[in-house]
Amino acid sequence: xxxxxxxxxxxxxxxxxxxxxxxxxxxxxxxxxxxxxxxxxxxxxxxxxxxxxxxxxxxxxxxxxxxxxxxxxxxxxxxxxxxxxxxxxxxxxxxxxxxxxxxxxxxxxxxxxxxxxxxxxxxxxxxxxxxxxxxxxxxxxxxxxxxxxxxxxxxxxxxxxxxxxxxxxxxxxxxxxxxxxxxxxxxxxxxxxxxxxxxxxxxxxxxxxxxxxxxxxxxxxxxxx
Amino acid sequence: xxxxxxxxxxxxxxxxxxxxxxxxxxxxxxxxxxxxxxxxxxxxxxxxxxxxxxxxxxxxxxxxxxxxxxxxxxxxxxxxxxxxxxxxxxxxxxxxxxxxxxxxxxxxxxxxxxxxxxxxxxxxxxxxxxxxxxxxxxxxxxxxxxxxxxxxxxxxxxxxxxxxxxxxxxxxxxxxxxxxxxxxxxxxxxxxxxxxxxxxxxxxxxxxxxxxxxxxxxxxxxxxx
Numbered sequence: 001x002x003x004x005x006x007x008x009x010x011x012x013x014x015x016x017x018x019x020x021x022x023x024x025x026x027x028x029x030x031x032x033x034x035x036x037x038x039x040x041x042x043x044x045x046x047x048x049x050x051x052x053x054x055x056x057x058x059x060x061x062x063x064x065x066x067x068x069x070x071x072x073x074x075x076x077x078x079x080x081x082x083x084x085x086x087x088x089x090x091x092x093x094x095x096x097x098x099x100x101x102x103x104x105x106x107x108x109x110x111x112x113x114x115x116x117x118x119x120x121x122x123x124x125x126x127x128x129x130x131x132x133x134x135x136x137x138x139x140x141x142x143x144x145x146x147x148x149x150x151x152x153x154x155x156x157x158x159x160x161x162x163x164x165x166x167x168x169x170x171x172x173x174x175x176x177x178x179x180x181x182x183x184x185x186x187x188x189x190x191x192x193x194x195x196x197x198x199x200x201x202x203x204x205x206x207x208x209x210x211x212x213x214x215x216x217x218x219x220x221x222x223x224x225x
Numbered sequence: 226x227x228x229x230x231x232x233x234x235x236x237x238x239x240x241x242x243x244x245x246x247x248x249x250x251x252x253x254x255x256x257x258x259x260x261x262x263x264x265x266x267x268x269x270x271x272x273x274x275x276x277x278x279x280x281x282x283x284x285x286x287x288x289x290x291x292x293x294x295x296x297x298x299x300x301x302x303x304x305x306x307x308x309x310x311x312x313x314x315x316x317x318x319x320x321x322x323x324x325x326x327x328x329x330x331x332x333x334x335x336x337x338x339x340x341x342x343x344x345x346x347x348x349x350x351x352x353x354x355x356x357x358x359x360x361x362x363x364x365x366x367x368x369x370x371x372x373x374x375x376x377x378x379x380x381x382x383x384x385x386x387x388x389x390x391x392x393x394x395x396x397x398x399x400x401x402x403x404x405x406x407x408x409x410x411x412x413x414x415x416x417x418x419x420x421x422x423x424x425x426x427x428x429x430x431x432x433x434x435x436x437x438x439x440x441x442x443x444x445x446x447x448x449x450x
Contacts, residue, residue, distance in 0.1 A: 016407070016431070016444060017421035018243045034426070182241070184409060186434045186444050190426030196242035201259070201415030206241070209411045211436035219241060219411050 004156040007082075007147065008179035009168055010069030012195070013038035013216075015185055019192035020165045027090040030106060032192050038185050041214045042066065051112060060213045065181070072158035073179070079154025081113055082146050084167030085121040088136070095125050104128060105136060116153040118146045120167060143170050165193035173198055177223065180204060184217040229381040232307075232372065233404035234393055235294030237420070238263035238441075240410055244417035245390045252315040255331060257417050263410050266439045267291065276337060285438045290406070297383035298404070304379025306338055307371050309392030310346040313361070320350050329353060330361060341378040343371045345392060368395050390418035398423055402448065405429060409442040 014020050015038060022032025029035065042048035046057035047066040057063065072078050085091075089103040096102060102125070105111055110132040118137050128136040139146040150159050161171055171177045182195075203224055210218040239245050240263060247257025254260065267273035271282035272291040282288070297303050310316075314328040321327060327350070330336055339358040346363050353361040364371040375384050386396055396402045407420075428449055435443040 016409075017425070184241075184442065186431040188421070188426040188429060188431075188446075190424035196413070199415035200242070201413040204413060206411040206413075206440075209440040209442075211442070215431075215434040217409065217434075217436070217442045221413075 005151045005154060005159065006073075006178040007159045007161055007171070007176060008073065008181065009161045009163075009177055010181050011042070011066055011183055012163070012168070012181065013041070013183045013185050014195055015187050015189040015192075017188050017190065018194050018196060019189040020163070020168075020195045021193040022189055023191045023193075025086060025090070025164075025193075030090070034189050035192065037187050037189070041183065041185060041212065041216045044214055058213055061210065061218070062213045062216065065183070065210075065212070065218055069160065069181075072160075074158065076157050078113075078115060078160045079157025080115055080150035081117045081160045081162050082143075082150050082167070082171075083117065083119055083162035084164050085119055086166070087163045088119045088121075094123050102128070104130065110134070116150070117162075118150045118153075120146055143167075143174060143176065147171075147176055165195055168195065169198060172200060172204070175203060175223065177204075179223075180221040182219045182221070183212065184219060186215050230376045230379060230384065231298075231403040232384045232386055232396070232401060233298065233406065234386045234388075234402055235406050236267070236291055236408055237388070237393070237406065238266070238408045238410050239420055240412050240414040240417075242413050242415065243419050243421060244414040245388070245393075245420045246418040247414050248416045248418075250311065250315070250389075250418075255315070259414050260417065262412050262414070266408065266410065266437065266441045269439055283438055286435065286443070287437045287439065287441065290408070290435075290437070290443055294385065294406075297385075299383065301382050303338075303340060303385045304382025305340055305375035306342045306385045306387050307368075307375050307392070307396075308342065308344055308387035309389050310344055311391070312388045313344045313346075319348050327353070329355065335359075341375070342387075343375045343378075345371055368392075368399060368401065372396075372401055390420055393420065394423060397425060397429070400428060400448065402429075404448075405446040407444045407446070408437065409444060411440050 022035035025032045045063040046059050047063050049057035091103045111134040114133040116135050118139050121138050124140050125138040204221045207222045208220045247260035250257045270288040271284050272288050274282035316328045335356040336359040343362050343364050349365050350363040429446045432447045433445040
């Protein structure tokens with residue numbers, strides 16, 4: 001906990017049948033069909049409600065875990081985020097040129113990151129500065145390159161790996177994720193994106209299990225060194 | 226809860242990556258390689274320790290769930306158990322004739338059932354009475370037949386579906402399981418027998434989630450009617 005430059009996955013919701021997103025992700029269903037049910041627990045918390053501009057919400061354990069996803073495990077704040085292109089947006093293939101405005105993420109003019117965000121893509125694009133300190137950088141030469149760039153940008157602060165499932169699986173397979181925080185949500189999605197289909201036994205180990213507020217269970221795993 | 230003749234799965238341990246048994250099940254590893262780690266929580270309880278003839282053990286929530294697996298949700302006791310042949314033993318193909326003694330289960334002369342047990346198999350065999358009230362019946366004409374026989378034998382009492390994974394998946398797929406109690410164990414097995422690969426969404430729904438004693442989480446599902 002609290003080492004500079006460590007790469008963590010925070011608050012990743014997983015269904016009872018192992019899915020972290022529903023099937024058929026598109027502009028209308030960014031989390032896949034039925035995938036929003038994985039996040040009901042988020043929007044019951046103060047931090048989750050603040051993300052969508054709503055007041056109120058619980059301030060218990062679930063909220064504390066969500067806040068830690070913003071502050072890092074050492075409380076100094078996340079220095080940079082890495083995400084896959086599907087988490088950045090529903091656009092596939094080359095970025096549209098004029099007259100179409102290029103896609104600038106799901107999050108509006110002021111994304112909730114407030115730090116550099118490195119988006120994995122096969123399609124080059126100039127960095128996209130946004131309000132509030134977020135700049136989207138587009139990385140075309142792979143996951144290790146994105147990690148090196150993010151680490152350089154973050155300085156002493158921790159790095160967060162956002163998603164989606166495919167991107168996290170790639171980083172896990174390469175042994176590059178230091179901390180993995182899953183939130184087990186007791187729902188059945190039936191199909192979608194599985195997280196744990198690779199054999200990670202012996203490479204990651206559960207360090208802590210914490211019952212949450214709304215029937216969810218927080219499970220934290222560390223990379224075995 | 227407490228309806229006569231309902232079929233329930235009790236205390237079925239499932240790993241974080243969705244496995245209910247490890248890979249390569251055989252006489253030395255009846256739960257597959259590494260599968261015993263799924264059951265550490267059982268042997269920390271009084272009921273679990275009694276099963277292996279040891280004193281002591283915890284008497285909290287985990288123990289209460291294990292006891293309910295013996296008494297049924299209505300406390301009247303389980304009237305009959307159904308299991309697959311792989312749960313009964315490692316023997317494959319025809320049952321051995323004399324001079325070899327036929328396999329009589331993993332559980333010694335007095336199995337812990339004390340009621341009729343219906344074993345699904347393709348190989349006919351005469352019923353095998355054991356000490357303490359258990360009789361193994363061998364059913365060759367499928368899962369619905371085994372359920373009808375078990376229900377007739379159990380009278381007003383509940384039925385328990387023992388395992389393994391293949392047998393439970395068959396009964397779930399056919400919509401014949403009324404109650405499914407999973408125990409989420411925070412370990413990674415890496416490979417083995419998955420339980421929830423079929424799409425059960427809309428057919429089963431979580432009714433209750435209960436944090437257990439040793440980092441496990443009890444999740445109860447009911448069939449949607």
